[in-house]
Amino acid sequence: MLDRYDAIIVGSGPNGFAAAILMQSQGLKTLLLEAADSVGGGMRSKSLTLPGFTHDVCAAIHPMALASPYFSRLPLQDYGLSYTYAPYELAHPLSVKEAAFLDRSMESTAAALGKDSQAYTDLFAPFVQQWPKLAHDILGPLRMPRHPLLMAQFGSKGLQSGTQIASRFQTREAKALWAGLCGHGMLPLSSLTTAAIGLVLGSVGHRFGWPLAQGGSQSVANALAAYYQSLGGEILLNTPFTDRKQLPDHQVLMLNMTPKQVLAIDGLDLRPGYRRQLEAYRQGVGIFKLDWALSAPIPFQNSYAQQAATLHIGGEMAEIARAEALVSQGKHAEQPFVLLSQQSQFDPSRAPKGQHTAWAYCHVPLGSTQDCTAAIEAQIERFAPGFRDCILARHRFNTHELEAYNPNYVGGDINGGIMDLTQLYTRPSFSLTPYRTSNRSIYLSSSATPPGGGVHGMCGYHAARIALEDHFHIKVSL
Ligand SMILES: Cc1cc2nc3c(=O)[nH]c(=O)nc-3n(C[C@H](O)[C@H](O)[C@H](O)COP(=O)(O)OP(=O)(O)OC[C@H]3O[C@@H](n4cnc5c(N)ncnc54)[C@H](O)[C@@H]3O)c2cc1C
Incomplete structure (x- = not known):
């Protein structure tokens, strides 16, 4: 020094x-x-769980x-x-057999949404295509935009709530996919700015993917x-x-x-x-986080769910909206919106041969000490029956433990x-x-x-x- x-x-x-x-x-x-x-x-x-397992x-x-x-x-x-890409960036199960997905190609993601194909493309295309210009204006402090027309276009959609934008869609698949993206905002989906978060995460998914670090x-x-x-x-x-x-x-x-x-x-x-x-x-609100060492991949039956690095587990839009609204009112959702990643499926260095890791969290009231293990595992089991049987070990973080680990996560707010x-x-x-x-x-x-x-x-x-x-x-x- x-x-x-x-x-x-x-x-x-x-x-x-x-x-x-x-x-x-x-x-x-x-x-x-x-x-x-x-x-x-x-x-x-x-290595939060067992020797040989690496967890984010x-x-x-x-x-x-x-x-x-x-x-x-x-x-x-x-x-x-270096980054590792799964075949699909994101899957959103709607039942054991069905899932919506987001992949690098906006076109194939939109095409899978049937009646909502055009509405999806209209929503995302301008921002996917012009991300470098948009990034300059939105990823920083408020200032005179370099690209005022593009910013106005982004603002007219992004300053709506996730729920308002969802009314453009007719299918449960498109609504759920959108709700999951907006859910990263850790706010009720009825809040203004949740659409901005959904737009950013969807646009960067199509432009760059949602990779893992090798x-x-x-x-x-x-x-x-x-x-x-x-x-x-x-x-x-x-x-x-x-x-x-x-x-x-x-x-x-x-x-x-x-x-x-x-x-x-x-x-x-x-x-x-x-x-x-x-x-x-x-x-904002906090999170409850789990990491698992698993004896096998998570037994998803839907092929998009099997092939996606990230999954949004929470079912249909109304369910996710209810869960996020409850958390913002200081309550715990019995069926929480769960954000899940199955890294070792696409990066075998994360676990011993044949075994796997998984990472997940759900939103909880700020400062919560409630153990949400059962609620999170039940949500995963609902879409991947047999999941619990694969668990070799788990590591959990409530909001206090997360803040003790890193004081920047005040009350579990990430x-x-x-x-x-x-x-x-x-x-x-x-x-x-x-x-x-x-x-x-x-x-x-x-x-x-x-x-x-x-x-x-x-x-x-x-x-x-x-x-x-x-x-x-x-x-x-x-
Ligand atoms: C469970 C979880 C999942 C997440 N998932 C994602 C994801 O998938 N993708 C994504 O982009 N983001 C994700 N995030 C959010 C992301 O990690 C944070 O937004 C980001 O790390 C914030 O960066 P930062 O540099 O502001 O602070 P931090 O990354 O929190 O770093 C702050 C550092 O400052 C140190 N520090 C604090 N106080 C002191 C002190 N007094 N003296 C010395 N050092 C100190 C801390 O030890 C820490 O190392 C996640 C966060 C969590 C907790």
């Missing part, structure tokens, strides 16, 4: 790395501090890393990262770390940051942390008005704060540059800044871009 750095970044999640890499690549001397004993934040993989502790599916205007420019393949999501973190170090960046593990006095001299401090964590740090010298804004910041209309772009403060804090030398770069949750690094990129300009008169753009 040196006596002085241009910038110190706290937290080695995707956003911490994006900020650190951007600043280091501009010739600055930077240090990345991490409380845990390994890098990665939400990108770690660990948090993020598993990486459309947003590929769709990220910043991460997609980094030479991460030269540092060991070997586990840790490969994304390791590649970011290796690239950062190749530029001369320094990483210090096992170093929880609690007080600014503990740090070497530095010009800029970049916090890959959420408001609740920032408020607990000593010596940041934040103005009372700004602290009040952080105190008023709202979390998006760094609710992503509703009032907080999507003004996170965590009402400003066009919410990465700046009231202290000119301190910036926020976590998913509690725009554009929010996911492994895309765009919060970190924008925070670093602004800090570079403010302090070093360096202008960067994508």
Whole structure:
């Protein structure tokens, strides 16, 4: 460690790395501090169940890393990262025998939706085709759009609720597929902005796929770390940051942390008005997470379900809407909407030969300690009879355990704060540059800044871009 750095970044999640890499690549001397004993934040993989099994502790599916205007420019393949694609990106079972699906081809996905083929194409085509332009305008802070007509088109659909957009569809397959995409927003489907989340996830699925990282999501973190170090960046593990006095001299401090964590740090010298804004910041709902070691693949009978890396398990749209509405009212759904990944089916390195891993979570009220194992497993069993018989071991995380594992998941909220209309772009403060804090030398770069949750690094990129300009008169753009 040196006596002085241009910038110190706290937290080695995707956003911490994006900020650190951007600043280091501009010739600055930077240090990345991490409380845990390994890098990665939400990108770690660990042997959570039995020896020989590798589980993605948090993020598993990486459309947003590929769709990220910043991460997609980094030479991460030269540092060991490769992606694995399943034949289908996503399957959505409707019964043991039936499932809707999403694959790379928008045309074949739409064709399978029969009467809704045209409505599906009309909804997604403009954004799939023009993703690079759209990404610039939506994956960052509010500002004058570079492509105003495209943004207006996106806004006219994305600022509706998932339920409103669903009225364009007639078939249960299209409605369910759409509801599952919107369900990632961790909001009731009647909320404005759920359509924006569905549109983004569907569009990037068709444009880039929903791949797994070969070997586990840790490969994304390791590649970011290796690239950062190749530029001369320094990483210090096992170093929880609690007080600014503990740090070497530095010009800029970049916090890959959420408001609740920032408020607990000593010596940041934040103005009372700004602290009040952080105190008023709202979390969303939490999650309950399970990982399994399995003796066999999940016994799905539907062939799309067998061949998809990700599954949305929750049945028809009305059921998913009910489950998500209950959670937002502080209740647990008896039949929750379950997001599931069966990584080892497409990446055999994740489990001993012939055996398998699976990963799943459902949404629960913020801070819930309820064990949702039975509810999640019953939902999977409903579409894959015999699933429970394959379980060799399981690992579970309630919201408290998840926050203890990574303090950025406050109350089990994996998006760094609710992503509703009032907080999507003004996170965590009402400003066009919410990465700046009231202290000119301190910036926020976590998913509690725009554009929010996911492994895309765009919060970190924008925070670093602004800090570079403010302090070093360096202008960067994508
Ligand atoms: C179960 C689960 C499933 C998910 N699935 C997906 C998915 O499939 N695809 C996807 O794109 N996203 C997914 N996500 C979301 C994604 O992981 C997060 O949105 C993303 O990791 C947020 O990145 P970040 O850089 O802001 O923070 P994080 O990745 O949370 O990193 C923060 C880091 O800061 C460190 N830190 C915090 N406080 C301190 C301190 N005081 N001192 C030092 N270090 C500190 C933490 O230890 C951590 O390493 C999932 C999340 C979870 C939990």
